[in-house]
Amino acid sequence: MKCRICAGKAIIGLPQHNMALCAEHFDNWMLKRVSKAVDEFKMFSKKSNILVAVSGGKDSLALWDILVRLGYNASGLYINLGIEEDDYSDESEEFARSFAERVGRKLYIVDIKENHGMSIPEKAYTKRRKPCSACGVTKRYYMNKIARNESFDVIVTGHNLDDQAAALLGNVLYWKIDYLAKGAPYSPPIESGQFGKAKPLVFCTEKEDAVYCLLKGIPYIQKECPYSKGATSLRWKHILNEIEENSPGAKHAFYFDYVRNIDLFQAKEKEEELPPLTCEICGAPSWNYVCSFCRLWDLDKRGNLSCDMDQN
């Protein structure tokens, strides 16, 4: 295959765009894809204080690198979940730390075991919950907390087109209207002084993110989270990739045609929306008197762990 721009040797075929690109022009193209997402969805500006949620994987590190190269003010946040299998969390943290040093940007690190006395898998076990559910609640809480306390304007995550399309497929299959109302690439701040949430890699695929990291020499954790084996999102991704290989561009059309019509689901959701409360324990916005994070971690009103925490 030849690069569509310079006719040099291509390193990646992009059938959904009916082209292939060489290393140099692919690099340039990735920057443009992120800029397009930021501009089209009005995610943030060069003046914004941006917090990148970093996992040590290809997507979040590619995103952080691209934002830095585009001249954005982007710091990182790594949350160590304490997953010891295969040394997963500590190795991921090392990739995040090394990258932060490489780009000379601040990296906030939250250590769950240090803060709460037990890891996510241990807490999930005591609560008879799935680790992924405890992980989601905890990561959201700390992302919001750091963004609020450190006055960030926006939290950005490395969700890509494959992630968004797979989530959409799962939500459509079971008609999860509340989730369908929230699948946009950008959620603006709920009120003034709050922060938005953005997914600037929404025009890029997982493969493109991996190729970007490999070309730029960005080391990232290649092993999968041990708890992601058999995840339904992986099944949706494989199904969508099969469709995509036979109908290039189908994934993009599936997700972005939904985004264009998202107000249909948002209008429905608004009718059912409850006024947000404030968690009695941590003070964070909540749908209940005690938020899901404080319930999960058995926090008392001083923010300490309750004495009966291990008896659940």
Place this chain on the structure above:
Amino acid sequence: MKVRYRDKEFEFKESMSVNKLLKKLSLRKSEVVVIKNDTIVTEDEMLRPGDDVRIIDTVSGG
């Protein structure tokens, strides 16, 4: 040629395209990156005896 994928190593004696190799291993081209002798290559690239080939998964989930 030597092909490394995950923790496995395969040896192929005949030349073939990346496309054919991926079919032999039941892999989708949209879900992997193929590296031949330290260079990322596209699906039409020919792989020949003596080449060092590495296949990297790109799908992650959870």
